[in-house]
Amino acid sequence: MKQTISVLVENQAGVLNRITSLFSRRAFNIDSLAVGVTDDPTISRITIIVENGNNVVEQVEKQLNKLVEVIKVRTLEEGSFIGRELMILKVNANSKTRPNIMTICSICGAKVADISPTSMTMELSDTPDRLDAFQEMMRTFNILEVVRTGVIALQKGGGKI
Amino acid sequence: MELTGAQILLEGLRREGVDHIFGYAGATICPAVDVLRDAPELGYTLVRTEQNAGHMASGYARVSGKVGVCLVTSGPGATNLITGIATAYMDSIPMVAITGQVPSSLLGRDIFQEVDITGAVTPFTKHNYLVKDAAQLPRIIKEAFLIASTGRPGPVLIDIPIDIQTQVVRDAEFPESVSIRGYKPSVRGNDLQIKRVAEAISKSRQPVICAGGGVWLADARDELVELAERYSIPVVKTMMGLSVLPTDHPLNLGMIGAHGNRCANKALAKSDLLIMVGSRVADRAIISPEEIQRRMATIHIDVDPAEIGKNMQAAIPLVGDVKVILRQLLALQVPPPDDAQWREQLKEYRRAELERVFPRRDGSVFPGTVLRKLGRLLDDDAVVCVDVGQNQIFACKYLPQKHGRLLTSGGLGTMGYALPAAVGVKVALPDRQTVVVCGDGSFQMSMNELAAVRCAGMDLKIVLFRNHVLGLVHQIQKTEPYHGPFGVALDGSPDFAAIAAAYGIPSLTVDDEDKLDETLERFLGTQGSCILICEVHPDVGTTD
Numbered sequence: 206m207k208q209t210i211s212v213l214v215e216n217q218a219g220v221l222n223r224i225t226s227l228f229s230r231r232a233f234n235i236d237s238l239a240v241g242v243t244d245d246p247t248i249s250r251i252t253i254i255v256e257n258g259n260n261v262v263e264q265v266e267k268q269l270n271k272l273v274e275v276i277k278v279r280t281l282e283e284g285s286f287i288g289r290e291l292m293i294l295k296v297n298a299n300s301k302t303r304p305n306i307m308t309i310c311s312i313c314g315a316k317v318a319d320i321s322p323t324s325m326t327m328e329l330s331d332t333p334d335r336l337d338a339f340q341e342m343m344r345t346f347n348i349l350e351v352v353r354t355g356v357i358a359l360q361k362g363g364g365k366i
Numbered sequence: 367m368e369l370t371g372a373q374i375l376l377e378g379l380r381r382e383g384v385d386h387i388f389g390y391a392g393a394t395i396c397p398a399v400d401v402l403r404d405a406p407e408l409g410y411t412l413v414r415t416e417q418n419a420g421h422m423a424s425g426y427a428r429v430s431g432k433v434g435v436c437l438v439t440s441g442p443g444a445t446n447l448i449t450g451i452a453t454a455y456m457d458s459i460p461m462v463a464i465t466g467q468v469p470s471s472l473l474g475r476d477i478f479q480e481v482d483i484t485g486a487v488t489p490f491t492k493h494n495y496l497v498k499d500a501a502q503l504p505r506i507i508k509e510a511f512l513i514a515s516t517g518r519p520g521p522v523l524i525d526i527p528i529d530i531q532t533q534v535v536r537d538a539e540f541p542e543s544v545s546i547r548g549y550k551p552s553v554r555g556n557d558l559q560i561k562r563v564a565e566a567i568s569k570s571r572q573p574v575i576c577a578g579g580g581v582w583l584a585d586a587r588d589e590l591v592e593l594a595e596r597y598s599i600p601v602v603k604t605m606m607g608l609s610v611l612p613t614d615h616p617l618n619l620g621m622i623g624a625h626g627n628r629c630a631n632k633a634l635a636k637s638d639l640l641i642m643v644g645s646r647v648a649d650r651a652i653i654s655p656e657e658i659q660r661r662m663a664t665i666h667i668d669v670d671p672a673e674i675g676k677n678m679q680a681a682i683p684l685v686g687d688v689k690v691i692l693r694q695l696l697a698l699q700v701p702p703p704d705d706a707q708w709r710e711q712l713k714e715y716r717r718a719e720l721e722r723v724f725p726r727r728d729g730s731v732f733p734g735t736v737l738r739k740l741g742r743l744l745d746d747d748a749v750v751c752v753d754v755g756q757n758q759i760f761a762c763k764y765l766p767q768k769h770g771r772l773l774t775s776g777g778l779g780t781m782g783y784a785l786p787a788a789v790g791v792k793v794a795l796p797d798r799q800t801v802v803v804c805g806d807g808s809f810q811m812s813m814n815e816l817a818a819v820r821c822a823g824m825d826l827k828i829v830l831f832r833n834h835v836l837g838l839v840h841q842i843q844k845t846e847p848y849h850g851p852f853g854v855a856l857d858g859s860p861d862f863a864a865i866a867a868a869y870g871i872p873s874l875t876v877d878d879e880d881k882l883d884e885t886l887e888r889f890l891g892t893q894g895s896c897i898l899i900c901e902v903h904p905d906v907g908t909t910d
Contacts, residue, residue: 215548219496223488230489260675267672273493273513276548 209281212251215274237355288358296346298325313339371500372397372531378507388419392439395466397531414814418786420450425790433460440466441479455490456777460519470527492520500533504540517551518670555691568700570639572708579606580644589692602630604651605776613766623651625759629715641665644688647677730903733760741766748799753784753808756837759908782811802828807836816869833902866897877901
């Protein structure tokens, strides 16, 4: 099962290196990792998705906590957080296929970010599985390029980490 | 007042109570070395290769309870130090390593003697810094010493570019204390868990305490012994926990693990409650954590929460400073376990181990025999630094312990550790009887440090087991799935007596067990340092 871990760290050079180095050294597999500064410019938030099994998440949490520049670590319970990922996806498109693409876009809530005589580029922010579904639907139009940010997540309700 | 980065470094070290530096100068650390000229109260040992600066700082730290400090140059100086740092990391030794670095404006250009040392040591330092502004140095030094010496101790590296060492800072402020928001080690144990532990001890019938290096690091030997004695709980030790109890203590059962004492392993296997104190359940000590978990109740006391559940999921975890936790436990009074029968049974195991008869071969001495005799002759508080290989196994298993210390590279198993570590011990405790135990393989990894011994006129007694092979590897190669010894014969080794003489150190050689007592007396009675070369048969194995 995948687990989402939210980590607050010092916003300093080298911190991301320490974290990724820790993951490779301890043989933890990361599904995705997304980082960005918080409202406090001295703190960044990293959202990490790991595959759980054999208490991996417990060890990940503990090992992350040992890093001096890690301020807080919290594993987010399934259903208790908002998790979103941004995807930008480019497909071949012409006057024939464009209406079909537009239909899927409107079903999935994707926006057209760019258009050319031979292509269309869409953006979609949603949960990873819905992005997967959209990507799957786009396959028939020949996907040229895809980029995904990795999940970012916040707890639901008024609480904070 | 104006201070250069180098002067700030010196002032910072003084404020941390540093009284000795183990170092090796080079171009990019020259400004820092230059100010040491003005600090005659700070001792300085010039090593012969940087790795040994790490081991010396380790030996110094382990007996003084202070942070060991080493100082080397950039590039190869820093990379040579890496093994010293990794050795200290694996054994949780408090150390601050300072490295010179190329000018900050040229970082990343691969200029002469540049290496990304903070990047290289990230997996095996507790923390590290690349200093970008000398004004930050006072805080960084304060933090480095705090991090190195508190919680689970470990090495911290500070990389200082040469231009930062010469940068002038006006009115540098030295903080009295620092608070790091991401660094708050646990100290007190959870009261509820303490109660659960006390109850578990009380209910057990065959309890065993396993003492690890954490007992020494927390300076908790007295508390551990008091707990063991109050409830009459037998004590086994990991390699890092050795010497917490003297060999003749009735509760002492020796070292556990793949290379441990039979009596200790038997006690562990038959126990119904294992109380691990400051030990990290490493593979060499606990061969099968799953088996232990299945067979008995487990209590795991450690300052590092990540150690709990890493290799074994203990039934009762207890996180905090080992000394504080043991005191909390001692403050509770619970009925002692009903374990008289258990102790009687263990007595038998122990007697068998202590009376074990070693093999004899003409023309050579058996390491176990030498060490048994040597240990009895040593001072009550002697420090013995043990290298890696067969000599380590023999010393850890058979050297009788009194109230001193046995220091060895337990986690990383770094050959060549013993001699430089002993130099560090001597720097911290000049009057303490200090002995090195090594083999002809490990000795040749660091014998260049005899220069430090000679330079300081140290009194070090070096026991050198010469079997002409890399004994432990030789032993492994003779068993399945290997096909026999290869690449382990130490051909071309020098005449060690001549090496000793070249450093102005006398030596003795012994190849006859009938002459052992007399030779050991002469060896230990020698004024100043002496090397005792013990002729050992290459086929000797650690289980003989």
